[in-house]
Structure formats: C-alpha cells, structure tokens
Amino acid sequence: MKKKHLTILDLARQLGISKSTVSRALQGHHQTSSVTRDKVLALAAEAGYQTNLIAQGLKKQQSNIIGVIVPDIERPYYASLISSMQQIAIQYDFHMVICQSKDLFNIETEVLQSLLRLQVDGVLMVHSKETQTFDHIEKVINKGIPVILIDRSQSSFDIHRVENDHFAGGFAIGQHLAQVGCREIAIIGGPAHLKMSNLRIEGCQAGAASAGVNITSDKIYYGNFDRKTTLTILDNMLAAEKRPDAIFTVHDRGAIEILKQLEFRKIIVPDEIAIAGFGNETMSKYVVPSLTTVEQNPTKVGELAVATLIKDILSRETPVIQQHFVQVELIIRDSTRKEIPRNIKNRTPISEVSLCNESTVVNTFKRLFAEPPAITVRAPGTVTVCGDHTDYHDGILLSASIDKEIYFCLSESPDDHCHIQSLMSGERVDLPFEDLHSISNGCCHWITGVIEAFQKANFRVRPFRMVFGGNIPLRAGLSSGSALQCGLFFAINNLYDLGLTKSELIRLAHTVNYTQSEMQTPIMNKYAAMLGKRGGFIKLDSQSMEFEYLPFPCEKYAMILCDTGVQYGPEHAQSHTRIREGREALECIAEKYPFVRSFREVNNSMLLATKALMRPVIFRRSQYILEEIARADKSVTLLDKKQITRFGAGMYATHHALREAYQVSCPELDFVVDWTQQQTGSLGAKMIGEGFGGSVLSFVKKPVALQFIEKLETAYLQKFGFSPTIYPIRMSNGVSILA
Structure with a gap:
C-alpha cells in the first residue's frame, strides 16, 4: 500500500489547532507562541513531516529549486561540475534536481518538461550531442524561467552561456604540436553541428597556423564520440597517401582509444605520430604514453553558472545576457614529447x-x-x-x-x-x-x-x-x-x-x-x-615633432626581411638602460655647457671636451647618438638628391655603429649584415628593432632578389645550423579602415 505523505492538515488535526497556526509555527512566525511552536515542531519531527517545496513554491511563487541536465552523471567532468554547483546553491538556500539526458535529444526534452512540472526556478543545462534545434529551451525562457547553457552553447537566441574556453584550448594544442615539429596534423572532431567541437577544431587550426602549419579541411574528420567511428576514422588516416604525424581528438576518450590502437599496430607514439586530447580525464595521465591534453575547469564553470542563474532568479530586473569563458590549461605529457627539430631551436616562442x-x-x-x-x-x-x-x-x-x-x-x-x-x-x-x-x-x-x-x-x-x-x-x-x-x-x-x-x-x-x-x-x-x-x-x-615624406625608388629595389629567429634574451631590459645612459651623458655635457638641453645642441668638440667627465661606456653611447643624428640628417639629404647608393652605405654605417658603440646587436644579426655587404645587387642592410635579436632589413635590386633570398638561407643554415625566416616586404600606408 502506498504510504501517504503527512500534511499540515494532519498535524493540525492531531494537535487540535488550525492549519494556519501549524504553518506559522513551522515557519517560526513571531505571532505564534513559543509553547505552540514547540508542540508543532516536536510532533512534526516525531511523525517525519517533510516540507512540500512545490506547494511552498506555489505560495511564494519561488520554489528555490534549480533543475540541472547533463549528458552523463557518471562522467568525472560532470560529477565535478554538479558538485561545485551544489556548494554554491546550498549557500543561497537553493535545492537541485539533477537529471541526465544520456546524450539523447528525446530524453533531454522529456526531463526538461519534468523539471517544469516540478516548478523549478531555473535550469542549468549541458545539451545533448544530438541537439540541433532549441525550440524546447526557448519555450522555457519565454515562460520567464531563466536557462543557462554550459559548454555546448550553440543556440542562436539570446541566452546566458558559461563555457570552458574551447577555442583557446584548441589553439594551445595546435601551437604545441607545431612547436615540436609536427607538420601533418589531423583532427578528429565530434558531430559536425556541435559548436564545442568546432571551436576546438578552429582553435587548433589557428594555433598551428601561428607556427606556419596549415591544417586543411581534408585533415579534419567528424565523428560521434564513440569507439566504432573513431577507429574507422583512424583506419582512413593511416591508409591515406600522406599519413599524419600528429592526431588531435577533441575528447580524451577518443585519444586514449587511438593510443591503444597505435600500440597494437606497433606505431610508436610520439616518434611516428603524436597524440593529443582534450579534457584531462582521470585515465589520461595513467595510459602509456601519458596523454597530452587540455585541462578544463568544471569547478569554476559550475560555480559561475549557478551563481549567475541564482542572481537572475532573485533579480526583479530583466537580466543582461552574458557569455562567460573560463580559462583552460595545456597539459604536456609523453604522447607529444618529441625532440624539437634542430631548425626551430632558439626560435621566437611559438606562443x-x-x-x-x-x-x-x-x-x-x-x-x-x-x-x-x-x-x-x-x-x-x-x-x-x-x-x-x-x-x-x-x-x-x-x-x-x-x-x-x-x-x-x-x-x-x-x-x-x-x-x-x-x-x-x-x-x-x-x-x-x-x-x-x-x-x-x-x-x-x-x-x-x-x-x-x-x-x-x-x-x-x-x-x-x-x-x-x-x-x-x-x-x-x-x-x-x-x-x-x-x-x-x-x-x-x-x-x-x-x-x-x-x-x-x-x-x-x-x-x-x-x-x-x-x-x-x-x-x-x-x-x-x-x-x-x-x-x-x-x-x-623628434625635437619639433614635425614630419615629412621622402620618396624611395621602390620600383627598382626589393625590401628583404631576414628574421634570424633569435629571441630577445635578458639583455632586452638593457634598451631602457641605453636611454638612461644617454641622459647621463647629456648631464655630463651640461656640467661644462649649462645651456645644453638636447643632443641637437651638442657638437663633436663639446663631446670631446667633456669626455673626462664620463664613464667610458657613457662616452661610447653619446658618441653613437651624436653621430647617428648627423647620419640621419645626411640620409635625408641623400634621398632628396636621389643618391641612393650612398644612402644604402649609410644603412651599413648605422648597423656597424649599433654593433660597436651602442652594443645592441648579436652574432646572427652581424653575420647577415656582413654577408649582404658582399653580395652583388645589395644596396644596404641593417638590424631593425631594439636589438639583441630580431631581424635584418636589406634593400636589394629586384632582378637578383630571389637568388639573394636562396643564397642567404643556405649561408645562414650552414653557419648556425637552423634556417632563418626570409621574405620580401613592401611599404604600405598607415593605419586605415577596411570596412
């Protein structure tokens, strides 16, 4: 026989008092005497009375119940998500009803209707992988019940979203794979309509592109997060004319399955194929080799989602639709730990x-x-x-x-x-x-x-x-x-x-x-x-801040940039030191010549007359500044007179002064500049930027530009053991609106 729920009316009958008195006593109302309140509470405890939250919610028009829908409660990610949600909900005296859709659309719609019948105040939801239409969610929102989509937030209408930064995670993976030398990177995604999967794919493409690796559409495969489809895709990859040297799957379970299959097929990871996943599930660090992956933050996502939902429930104003992205972290493990190829060592960080x-x-x-x-x-x-x-x-x-x-x-x-x-x-x-x-x-x-x-x-x-x-x-x-x-x-x-x-x-x-x-x-x-x-x-x-334009015969000369790949090291901080050293030199000069406020007021005789007041290094810096101001003034005159060959010689002079007197060059920059000086058709070359690494700019006659690039790349590789990045550039207009 079905047990009847004890009601307020039952308590009232047993105590011989009215329903309203019992209700006030249970709520601790001040109009109820302490004697009556104690009797009611004692009987309620003895009889096992439970407050009917739904009835209470109907009366208050707020149930303090939040509905939660996730694809699979047993997945560690969703378990952590729910746990963090509950901790915040309890702080605000809210209860949670938790449902799972089993990643099926029909179950998702059914449990959402069940939650509405329970008079929930709001819904937190990770929609199923099958979900492509969102009418069922929009109807809930139109009833005034707030809904927050978590992670798989691909609806087209205005709705709160809280998600891990899937694009950034994919970007980090693509960037890392390219950094360790992978050039044929393939991706296994989820269903083609799933935004979360597509963000990870697009991020991986962008990250690889940032290192010069292009992941074309034929290298992207769409699955269904299941073992059978993943293995079919792997078979197709391995049978392709150009086998991938890296595979990124947008979920860890697929990556772990691929690791097992490659071991069975005696394909060595990561030497032959590097593998990366997404999610940092528990097994990812225990498989052999351990899996490189992206760690999500379900705790932060859950806390942020439930706090946002409760704020909307309690607010009497129309909520401002927000989209929150939670930071993720790249976890590098053995499945991608290749030796970095020699030709990219000491290069500028891919990030x-x-x-x-x-x-x-x-x-x-x-x-x-x-x-x-x-x-x-x-x-x-x-x-x-x-x-x-x-x-x-x-x-x-x-x-x-x-x-x-x-x-x-x-x-x-x-x-x-x-x-x-x-x-x-x-x-x-x-x-x-x-x-x-x-x-x-x-x-x-x-x-x-x-x-x-x-x-x-x-x-x-x-x-x-x-x-x-x-x-x-x-x-x-x-x-x-x-x-x-x-x-x-x-x-x-x-x-x-x-x-x-x-x-x-x-x-x-x-x-x-x-x-x-x-x-x-x-x-x-x-x-x-x-x-x-x-x-x-x-x-x-830079004294008067006046500027003018000077034409250059771009039709005759190509601009060639050689990026040495050398990073700015700790010496980079010395660029600020150089500024202070120049100012110190000016102060020394002003001791003898109090009227001096600028190097534009200093001549070589004045500098020599104050040399004894300066440290040797300060004298070298001031010598460079004075000479370079004069050299720049002369370069302007040479351009005006169209004496382009002498203008190019001035570029070499500037570089040599930057190396010897200002001391901001490095061996790689010096090698390139010295090499160009021996080449037919080279007009001039110098380091650019603050120094201590970076690039060399060369002006070369256009008929020999291509040969110049090929010869320089070969010479640099022979000298330093890795190739520089060399490409032509052109002068352009300043900042502008495109659209």
Missing part, C-alpha cells in the same frame, strides 16, 4: 607569433558574435632605416610602414562586458568593462592602457567586442607593439566617433608608455604606423 589574415579575423568575429563587426581596421608594422634609438634624444629618424599588419574587428557590446579574442595567443577576455584593469598580464593586458588613456583625456569609451590578430611576428623588430596600440586607438576613435586626428591619437598613444611598461614603443614607430605612406619613408624630427 608569441601571429600568422593570420584579415578574413580569419573577420570570420572569427562573425562566428563568436553571430554578426559582422561594425568596423575593421588594419595597423601596419614598421621598420626604421636610420636614426635608431635617437628619438629619445631629439634625433631625426626615417621609417616606413610595411605590409605586415594586425587586424582589428570591433563592435559595441550589447551588455556591460568587454568580449575580446586574441588570435595572436588564443587568449580570451570576458570581463565587466569596469574590471578590465584587472588584466595584469597576458596578450591582452595592453588594452587597459589604451582605454585608460582615452578616459584620462575625458573621452567616454563604452564596452566593446573585439577580435584581433595578424601576420606581424612578435619580437622580429617590426614594431608589433606600436601596431597593436595604434590600431586599437584608431579603431575606438572611429567606432565611437570621438573625432581625434591621427596626430592627436599618436600623442595620446604615447602617454600609455609610462604606465604600461611592456608596451613601451618609440614615438617614431607610432608616427610610421599611423601616418606612413606607400612608396616612401616618413621623416620625423
């Missing part, structure tokens, strides 16, 4: 290299935000051909903007958050606008300085959505820092119609340097990035 084009940035924006950007901006890299390191000392400089660029796609944010995706590092930021200052490191931290500069100048900047990336290699001496700053200043100025000129934006950008030290860039680079013109150099007098 700091960007190789993507305008269409990739635009398409990523459309994919993330389901609409095209309001504005697309390009910002070029720059090269300086003379006057290096003198803009700190009122010098004269010649620079050009080039066709290596960073692209920015922006639109206003529909909420109070900034949503930012970097394709240069895979990093994603999703923060309230007022909390952007909390970005203290990472590839996006410089954005804080840009926004603060606008605000200090009394310009109102509102929350925005942005995707940025490009093809300027970082630390190659191409002024990527200036491109980032100038591009964002220009984009925000146009997005919000602030009305600033490019010259005003340059001055505003230069104020950032003193608070955002890692993004400090010479003002010449900003002028070139903002105001450069195709077909010539921009000359800047």
